[in-house]
Amino acid sequence: MQLSIIVPTFNEAPNMAELVGRIQHAVEGIDAEVIVVDDSTDDTPDVVRALAETTTIPLRVIHRDERTGGLGGAVVEGFAAAQSDVCLVMDGDLQHPPEDIPTLWHRFGEGDADVVVASRYQSGGAEAGFADKTRVFVSKVSTAVTKSMFPVRLRDVSDPMTGFFVLDRRAIDAETLRPRGFKILLEILARKPLRVAEVPFTFADRHAGDSKASVRQGVHFLSQLTALRFGKMSLFAIIGGVGAIANLVIVWALTAMGVDYLVAAIIAAEVTIIGNFLLIERFVFHDMRGAASGGWMRFAKSFGFNNAEALVRIPLVALLVESWHVSAVLATGITLVLAFFVRFVFHSLVVYAP
Ligand code: GDD
Ligand code: MN
Numbered sequence: 001m002q003l004s005i006i007v008p009t010f011n012e013a014p015n016m017a018e019l020v021g022r023i024q025h026a027v028e029g030i031d032a033e034v035i036v037v038d039d040s041t042d043d044t045p046d047v048v049r050a051l052a053e054t055t056t057i058p059l060r061v062i063h064r065d066e067r068t069g070g071l072g073g074a075v076v077e078g079f080a081a082a083q084s085d086v087c088l089v090m091d092g093d094l095q096h097p098p099e100d101i102p103t104l105w106h107r108f109g110e111g112d113a114d115v116v117v118a119s120r121y122q123s124g125g126a127e128a129g130f131a132d133k134t135r136v137f138v139s140k141v142s143t144a145v146t147k148s149m150f151p152v153r154l155r156d157v158s159d160p161m162t163g164f165f166v167l168d169r170r171a172i173d174a175e176t177l178r179p180r181g182f183k184i185l186l187e188i189l190a191r192k193p194l195r196v197a198e199v200p201f202t203f204a205d206r207h208a209g210d211s212k213a214s215v216r217q218g219v220h221f222l223s224q225l226t227a228l229r230f231g232k233m234s235l236f237a238i239i240g241g242v243g244a245i246a247n248l249v250i251v252w253a254l255t256a257m258g259v260d261y262l263v264a265a266i267i268a269a270e271v272t273i274i275g276n277f278l279l280i281e282r283f284v285f286h287d288m289r290g291a292a293s294g295g296w297m298r299f300a301k302s303f304g305f306n307n308a309e310a311l312v313r314i315p316l317v318a319l320l321v322e323s324w325h326v327s328a329v330l331a332t333g334i335t336l337v338l339a340f341f342v343r344f345v346f347h348s349l350v351v352y353a354p
Pocket of ligand 2: 211
């Protein structure tokens, strides 16, 4: 067996015949098998079993009763069940055209990559199949945010959120993966440095049925990002918290010494911004300093951003209070949480960009 094709499915019965037919045609000349890892509540497994009686390539279905780990969990189960070490993952709704399998396979065959990613965002690729503009936007923004959080690991990957890729399972540590929801490739790439290559492809329209993407998947995705980046993000948050306390103490001390409130607030803000920078330099982004721009340049960017952010945050609080009738404390809380994420993303994307 040269290639195991893993297809996670959740209620894709009306797509199976078309999918299997086209895969079978596309992989002619490659010794391949298809494993459908299914969590359906419809008759997808029966449909696949019936198809398996007539296919020329081996086709089997693993039906799971517990939907552990969702799509990502299903893919990891597929890796374990595969006969070949080389595993290709694709969706069951034909948004990943089976005709692109040989391209991925041949690129992988060049032997210089552990993972070959089919990318919508490489020149030549496209995402025709996104139902609406909102989803294109969400996809682009979340890709940019994700790349900014893993600037080194994802440097060569334009589409870390794709579900269409081929990899050598010996190159990954399956036990370290914590699949939650949809983004299994991100989990794989973020956990371990791998050699990645990309080929462009066009994300097609869904053949039949509805997408299983949901707000819930979005929440899974955010928790996945946080967990993967937990080390850096939590340190960044702790330092931010220390800074906020220091800020309060300085304002209190200066005003107690008779300094004017506004002057005290400005001094306190600038001292904490500088202190913050020194701490994140030393403890959060120390491993990224080497590849980034020089120290004064990093300072200028960080200092400029934090001042701008402080200036923007005050009118934003006012806006929330005045127009949205949010209480002042809640509005401050919301903007601080927002500012935390924006600040983290800005520092990984701009200040410490390689
Ligand atoms: N086994 C299993 N369990 N499969 C699932 C589950 C689950 O809980 N949820 C979804 N799937 C299957 C679907 O049946 C389909 O074959 C594939 O995973 C992708 O799900 P879609 O519902 O088609 O989602 P999509 O089109 O929004 O997602 C695609 O685009 C994303 C990039 O924006 C997929 O390619 C994702 O992998 C990709 O990340
Ligand atoms: Mn889909």
